[in-house]
Amino acid sequence: MIIIQARGGLGNQMFQYALGVTLKKRNRRTVLISRVDLTDVKTFYLPYYFELDPIHSIMTSGSFLRGKIFDAFTSRIIPRLLEKDEDQLNGSCDKVFIKGFFQSEEYFKDAESQVRKAFTIREKHVRQYLKKYSKPDSNTAVIHVRLGDYKEFGDQKLGGADLTLPLSYYQAQMDKLRSIGVNKFLFVSDDIEETQMVFGMSKNYTYSNGTVIQDFLHLKYATFAIISNSTFAWWACYLNENPKKQIIAPKHWLGFKVGKEYPKGISTKSFEWTEVW
Template identity: 25%
Template sequence: MATSAHLHLSDEKQTLDSKASDRDCATTETSASDKTCTISISGGLGNQMLQYAAGRALSIHHDCSLQLDLKFYSSKRHRSYELDAFPIQAHRSIKPSFFSQILSKIQSESKHVPTYQEQSKRFDPAFFNTEPPVKIRGYFFSEKYFSPYADQIRTELTPPIPPDQPARDMAIRLKECVSTSLHVRRGDYVTNANARQRFWSCTSEYFEAAIERLPTDSTVFVFSDDIEWAKQNIRSSRTTVYVNDELKQAGSPETGLRDLWLMTHAKSHIIANSSFSWWGAWLANSEANLTIAPKKWFNDPEIDDSDIVPSSWHRI
């Protein structure tokens, strides 16, 4: 793009530079508006990863740029945007200035950008027929939205290595034994009335039945936002490590990114009905592993969740 001419340049040179600058700016604006997929990002880490993966797959499919709409986080203080920790290929939309809002309104009146809104929990094959420019909204909880580009998605959404040695040592333990990650999600599934009404809360019976399906020489590594509940309510017939407890005692900072990174080192997985542990299993991508997921995901029996869990996983 041409730079502004210095004051000492001739009027003719300034005019030529100005015209070149206007032409370059127009080209940039046209390509951005005509070839951009904009996806709304919301929720916690697992949901953010699902939304990014779907948007990224669509942008690869159409060879266009991807923009992340982060307006959700301007009002939801209990959630934070976390994808900056990953080597993602997207640019963020920033809070617009007053002038930009006016300009955007004028442009939207002259050119309508369509919106693709997810309609159900089932995979929609028509998703990849959505042409840019487009705004995308939904959760896209199925690997079918990005499985054609699975290797690239895994590369871009592999969690960063934790900086502390205790976490790295735990990863070595996971890799050196017949390891299974077991994730217990409590949190808002128990304390938030809306979440409690919508989502089934995995029972101790589910986790115990899943553990019984593991090889007898397995070591179960338990991850949870309520590790005390897991210790008191899940009877394990296998060697068990309570990861959050051990790492807390070792002084390792507890973060979702750390736990997700550790989960990817396990050979098998017992997940909760949670996008967080879903990603821990999916990113591991071990051909020989066993992944067990709950048969029940939502409390509402009318919700069809058959596309949430990959066909190679076992639901009980």
């Protein structure tokens, strides 16, 4: 069995689950994604929001692994999955515990279709969304602003604390979209009140008061989106199937202050990556 520790919020859990789908496909072994302690994850979102395709997916558990069940795996912890770790996963060891974030499509490129199918949003959430909202039209850009705990995140290798993006990044990209006729902007954020204070009021601005999955769907249905360096926004736009979509994302992601991509491999080719000034 392979156990992957569920860590972080929705976007991080999606990367961990996607890795699990790939490992199950490659190794044909039982894979479980589960919470281990209260410090790494507050809510286990995936089974509530997504179908998690029962044929190709992995087992999930919202409970915590305790005592002997967890101890049995601690001798085989893999904190980061690297090429050299493939031997450990493909070898004779029957118990492996994996802890990490795996924020790159490289970790699931061999199972992309299965991952996309697993992340089909449950129909009840789609119905609730369409009852409350219309899908963003082609004259509207959805803007994702990440605030909250990002103000505290960051260390010296990322240029210090505060990984929120500057207002200038959003303004420059909004001006770029205005130049091609996009004149309405729908804002989604983990702190919508502060976002409204920062961007102000305009007849062409709308601030979402939706649920987490409704904000996710705003991005998933958008033709145009300007996103923050958030895995939540990354996944919503990655799963966006609009053939005309234009997703603008911050170059270097969390490493925008130092001009170095972090985490390595986050920059999917389906997005338009722009410098942050």
